Amino acid sequence: MPHVVLHALADAVDPAEAYRRISDFRRYPEFTDTVREVSVEPPLPDGSTLSDWTVLFRGGLMRWRERDTYAPDTHSLAFEQITGDFQSFSGSWRCEPHGPGTRVVFTASFDLGIPTLAEILDPVAASTLRHLIGEIVKGLLGAEVTDESADTSRD
Template sequence: MPRVTLDAILPGTTDTGAVFTRLADFAAYPKYTDAVREVTLTGIEDGQVASHWSVNFRSGVLCWSEHDRIDPVALTIDFTQVEGDFDRFDGSWRVTAAETGTRVRFTAAFDLGMPSLAAIIDPIACQALAESIGLILRGLFGEHITVAEPVTAAQGG
């Protein structure tokens, strides 16, 4: 299954709580980046959120709904798609202190549901996902952030 891990460093930013608060405000994403068309939230209770996403992806639009578990103490967000354009899409966001600022790590595993084309499509999808996450992070936190080259695995368990 394809996997993507992307790290971003927000230099000089030491308030991990503030970074996490902005990251967890999904509904505001369209204000910060054109990569996200719309996010609506429902079912907010006890750190659980149902979010519904519409995101520009390459030359098309991907739509899905996910369950998000938001933990402001651990500074983590774990998500799992419950329906949408992927056969499977789940992962996490983690905010941690870094030597030069704050680190935001995005990890995800996905399955596009096209096994006969996976060898061709999965590497392209990994790259497109990493690019989209980079755009979202720069939109949320500014162009000055450092986004590392993503670690991707187009095939794997």
């Protein structure tokens, strides 16, 4: 399954503030044309939320619903697709202290569910995801991606 990891540094933002901004999914469309819409439902009894996403991909729209689980004590959150256009999509955000600011770590694994086209589509999807997350962290935090990697091999 393809796996994407990005690191970004936000020198002027502390981890708690970075986490607060990253957790505000509704703002993501402000920072990239790729994210067309995000709606977030009120928190469930366990504190998690359900969010619906519409994202531009290869000239079309991808849609999914995910469960977002928040861990404010560790400045991290996890997400997992419940329904949608991916076969599977899950990952996490983590905001950790780094000097006077914050290192943001984003990870995601996905399966587009089209094994015959995986060799072609997986690298494109990974590249799109890296670009999208880079735009979001730059817009939300003034951060620049410092390290990125993608493993698009199939498990």
